[in-house]
Amino acid sequence: HVQLVESGGGSVQTGGSLRLSCAASGVTYASSHDVNCMGWFRQAPGKEREGVAAVFNVNSRTYYADSVKGRFTVSQDVRKLTVTLQMNDLKPEDTATYYCAALVSSQCNSYTIKFGVHNQGTQVTVS
DSSP states (O other): OOOEEEEEEEETTOOOOOEEEOOOOOSSSSTSSSOOOEEEEEOOOOOEEEEEEEETTTTTTTEEEEETTTTEEEETTTTTTTTEEOOOOOOOOOOOEEEEEEOOOOOOOOTTTGGGOOOOOEEEOOO
8 A cells, every 4th residue: 555755845936946755655666566657746726637747667767747847857766765856946837736646557657647646745835
């Protein structure tokens, strides 16, 4: 049973930075039957869920939504089962609840990550 614990988030002014971290437990990366894709999606009030970034542990390849490319960086520590989202040059339109997600899929990308197991999320507000 996957458990995800997030840290980070908060409020920042336009152009600022925030860092989100997520630790997974109850899984291993080693097996093809376990989580092999971790990342983040977000959801703003009244809007649909949007995949933000994902990292595929098989080849460490990263994937980003067009809206965050060049500003956000996703990274993982496979041994510690953690994934981090560094968010720079934040904009008001980045305001949303951000969810760490974990997925078992060969189709790991910034779109599919929004279908992963997730927790309650953390609020990011940019003003």
